[in-house]
Amino acid sequence: MMFYRVSTFLVLRLRESPPMQRTSFSLLAFTLLATLPNLFLFADEASPSRQPAQVDPRILAEVHKTFGPDFRVHLTPHYRIVYKASESFVSDVATQLERTYATFHSAFTEAGFTLRPYSKRYVCVLFGDYEDFLDYQREERGKEPQQKGGGYYSGKTNRITFFDEHSREHRKRRPISDKTKNLSKTSHEAAHQLAFNTGIQKRGVLQPLWLGEGLASAFEFVKTDQPFGPATENFGLRMSQLGRMQRMGKLMPLPTLVTISGKDRSQVNLGVAYAQGSAFFRFLFQKRPRELRAYLEILAKQRRGPRSSESLLREFESAMGPIKDLEPEWKVFLRQLRSPAPR
Numbered sequence: 517m518m519f520y521r522v523s524t525f526l527v528l529r530l531r532e533s534p535p536m537q538r539t540s541f542s543l544l545a546f547t548l549l550a551t552l553p554n555l556f557l558f559a560d561e562a563s564p565s566r567q568p569a570q571v572d573p574r575i576l577a578e579v580h581k582t583f584g585p586d587f588r589v590h591l592t593p594h595y596r597i598v599y600k601a602s603e604s605f606v607s608d609v610a611t612q613l614e615r616t617y618a619t620f621h622s623a624f625t626e627a628g629f630t631l632r633p634y635s636k637r638y639v640c641v642l643f644g645d646y647e648d649f650l651d652y653q654r655e656e657r658g659k660e661p662q663q664k665g666g667g668y669y670s671g672k673t674n675r676i677t678f679f680d681e682h683s684r685e686h687r688k689r690r691p692i693s694d695k696t697k698n699l700s701k702t703s704h705e706a707a708h709q710l711a712f713n714t715g716i717q718k719r720g721v722l723q724p725l726w727l728g729e730g731l732a733s734a735f736e737f738v739k740t741d742q743p744f745g746p747a748t749e750n751f752g753l754r755m756s757q758l759g760r761m762q763r764m765g766k767l768m769p770l771p772t773l774v775t776i777s778g779k780d781r782s783q784v785n786l787g788v789a790y791a792q793g794s795a796f797f798r799f800l801f802q803k804r805p806r807e808l809r810a811y812l813e814i815l816a817k818q819r820r821g822p823r824s825s826e827s828l829l830r831e832f833e834s835a836m837g838p839i840k841d842l843e844p845e846w847k848v849f850l851r852q853l854r855s856p857a858p859r
């Protein structure tokens with residue numbers, strides 16, 4: 517009996533382990549495979565029609581205990597999706613999570629970053645209903661959720677959580693479809709989670725707001741059939757508002773932008789911080805990758821707890837040089853950014 521339990525455990529653990537080696541070829545192959553129907557790819561583990569019997573029963577019991585008996589599990593090579601949502605939404609998110617995983621690794625590797633391997637599956641929690649998402653968020657975070665938020669990454673649980681946009685009522689007609697919004701926010705939240713688990717950012721250390729949100733927003737897009745990420749021009753919707761913000765004089769001076777921490781969220785115009793952060797992350801990623809790497813290494817070495825805005829500026833300038841010297845090139849970069857054409 518004991519042997520059976522141990523061997524079942526080992527087999528299931530093995531089945532859940534992502535591949536150890538990831539070459540460029542495997543990334544490419546994997547991106548192609550991830551776009552195939554999930555039913556075909558993971559028929560033995562997580563086929564929606566045969567769920568949840570194919571998932572490790574102990575993991576499922578744990579999921580039911582933590583989330584409730586209505587939740588199911590869908591596995592992909594790098595993700596465990598825990599959900600109470602439609603199979604089509606889960607399937608779209610599953611494919612997009614794997615696309616983001618591949619894009620994130622190739623973009624940062626090509627820019628000269630060394631990513632730390634993560635041996636477990638990332639956990640993503642999905643809700644088909646917006647109100648259920650709000651209730652869950654109240655319980656997990658112990659505070660009233662922001663009504664505009666589309667999802668979030670929790671450093672405490674290391675999970676990403678979001679909901680199907682089809683279930684949220686919109687007063688105004690929106691420039692992108694609910695499906696595109698679902699895919700784009702999948703990549704935003706996945707980028708947060710990947711950054712904190714591959715050594716790009718460090719959990720528990722105070723991060724400037726522009727950096728975390730700029731990095732995640734740089735993985736948003738409006739063109740679902742094209743490559744995306746900080747090295748591309750497939751921008752998220754918020755980038756289309758940047759020009760208007762600039763004309764209205766809303767953009768922040770760089771020394772202000774780089775010294776706002778995540779703790780100051782309530783005191784700043786978040787729309788501007790995210791849009792400008794996204795453009796600024798793209799700028800440094802494309803034009804100053806070496807300095808950006810040095811800056812992230814400096815941040816990772818900082819102690820836990822609050823730091824002053826003077827410290828944040830000092831850390832930035834010790835990697836990038838005087839911030840005023842970046843201004844001319846940054847202004848040119850902003851002028852050259854073309855707005856996305858939503859579809």
Ligand SMILES: [Zn+2]
Nearest residue numbers: 704708729732
């Ligand atoms: Zn975010």
